Amino acid sequence: MNAASFRSPWFWMTLAALGLLALFVLYPLVNILSASLFGEGPSGWSRLVSTPKYIEAILNTLILASAVTVICTIIGVPLAYVTARYSFRGKALIALLPLITLVIPEVIAAQTWLMMLGNNGLITKAMREIGIRLPSFYGWFGLITSMSFIYYTYVYIGTVAAIGKFDVQLEEAAQSLGTPPALARIKVMLPVILPAILASALLVFTMTVGNFAISMILSHRLPLLSVVTYQAAVAEGTSSITMQSTLASVSVLIVMAVLFVNRWIVSRGRYEIVQGRGARPVPLKGLRGALVAGSAGLVVAISLLPLLTITLGAFTTARGPVMQWGEWTLDNLARVFVTAPEPLVNSLTYAGIATFISIAFSAIVSYLVVKKPNLVTPAVDYISAIPLALSGTVLGVGLLAAFNGGWLPLTGTPIIIVLAYVIRRMPFGMRNGQAVLHNIPNSIEEASISLGVAPVRSFLRVVLPVMLPAVASAAILTWTTTVSELSASILVYSGGRETLPIQIFRLIDSGLMAYASAYGLVLVAVILIPVVLANRLFGIDVFSSK
């Protein structure tokens, strides 16, 4: 490294980014790990080992995550395959799938499942009529079912993209060499799309480990890691954080192990498609067409059920906790906008600020990482990816541990909520930004500089405009995931700073389903409006890059 690089503004900006990341990502993480070892009272790890409930929670979480991952793959991969390779009636509906996971608050999905399959659910009752007793929905049955029907979309999205890129000529070649069509597909296509399937399956695994909302509602007596971590955090408060930190550390270790496996799989070799010609969808007709359309449609319909529930619930009269189905009202929505608009205002304010900060930060830092690498760049790149491995609950515990009192007291302020949002969602923007920048040739910027425009100005005037469409799409994606964030913000928020997801969670907990539905419907609107506007006005397809 020469002296000139110290004089470049880029070096100092990279250093500043590293400082921010160290303070807001590394420091909370270090705080968790150190509190688990040296926190107040007996060591967290010895308490962990000697408490059967915690050990059980860890094992249950691993079993649950494995089961959900397997089922998501079983649903997601065939669905992706039929949508990518065939055309049939109602296929357009399946394009809605990626939206569902982002749009429907998990708490509401869990509540809807209870209305269907709870002890008194519609399906449970119908089955009981014909003499079949379903197992209790609380516990394994409910957790696995509801999480699978939310997370399979991640497998679907990942696989659909991979199949789309697969070169159909390979398959034709295999067939012309005498391999039967079905076998040709398995032998030739599977190795190529397998890394994508595995990567999305591991994503499902980590998301299940970190899942908070559904676990809280459906686990009942079954201890799960995220639930016991949250309970420990609530019981310990912020004065003594040993146990919550230890449990959070366990979750970090699990996710690190998963990421390690992921790396190992990826490093074991990859089939690159140099120049692909995607397959034309084959139209399916008759019985086969009806069967495929029917089963795909069923999956979509089941996933969309919660949306129907909240739409009906939002306009239904309730007397206390009791829904008066069939009686319609606008009172619930009046509460959201007029009587108690604080959660809406808070959500819009905090998520708006957080989206702005995280997009600005990730645009600048991806530029630094890709175009101006220097000695500290690898550290910036690595640390900025860490939040991907932290569940919301872990991040919440970490922020409370790091910024409660001390030299930077942030607990009890709105800043800590915004901070939690930014840290959780910034890595998405970073990945997006880096991918875009790799495709922008250095020459255009160099041309600008050689014509006498200063480096920072060149970035603003030449590189930024090229990045802009991708940045806009990343901003919308960040917005949708930020405004629905629950698991970190529910730990760090303070009285009067409830956001929409927190308010929905609390209302469902107190049984006020009508109000919860109204807030839920508004949350869905708040998420969808920017997506639809971007699509209609600017032709940005937010989900194309994912």
Add this chain to the structure above:
Amino acid sequence: MKFHSIGAAALALGLSIVPALAKEPVLYTSNPVPAVEAVQAVAKEKVGASLGVITGGSGVLLRRIEAEAAAPQGDVFWSSSANTLGAYEKFFEPYNSPELSAVPASLRYPNNLFQPSNVHLVTMLVNTDLLDGVEAPDSWADLADPAWKGKVIVADPANSSTGYTIAWGLAQLLDKKTYEALVANMVVAGSSSSVPKGVSMGEYSVGLTFETNSYAYVDGGQKELKLVYPSEGTFMTADYAGLVKNAPAGDAARKTIDALLSKEAQIELLKVAFRRPSRSDIKIADYVGLPELAEVKVAPFDEAAAAKAREAFLAEWAALPKAGDTE
């Protein structure tokens, strides 16, 4: 509607940025929205200023009061049980509200450090649709019959003060054999709110919970639900409000306590949230379909002993077999 809402949102945004100019009392409350709204109007009239309301779990709010002790931001805390408040005594100051004269002496907190704002009674919430021809239970002993195995839901005493009150009370009231047989029939829920929800959704036949939670479903029009006050006696516990030490609103803070204890506020609270008044001069039957306190057999309940024995009791409780375990 749309523009109105945007206006309201903008207004609320403005309010949240500009700190309140007037010295209005700030209420820290763990009570649900309908209960807060019920007393807000009364308080406005009695205090002459509108209340600032901060909501949150009682543990969270009490810790906040502790953290703000050097420069209090809140004036009045409302409400929690004596055994929760006990640990935070030093952050509150006694106040002998004139309204306390209508509250029975048995409910008063020593020194008037906290003011009883309402009382809770434990009830059985029974879903008569699920009885399958079996008589509805009338006593705790009825529920100890193996026929009720897996049909009775209660909140986890380790996580819920409602659950703790019930479990501790039953352990004192019943003989060991009946108590253990009853516990063996119970399914333990993670939170107290899932108890009435579970019964109203028809998932469990009987839920053990406070009257205020269970009656909301009866009042909502679910005719198949009914409340049972067990014949051996049920348990009563009071909710307290407290005046934060060095409350910034000064006299207005005291007036807020007066308002919370006032007959008007307690009637509103009874009507909207089904909270049984702490005052003895309100006739329940005039407002809701709940029995008068005098008609209900109440078993003795020692809050201090319950708080003291907590750890040991929870350990014993955890070791007892329950219905949820075998499934």
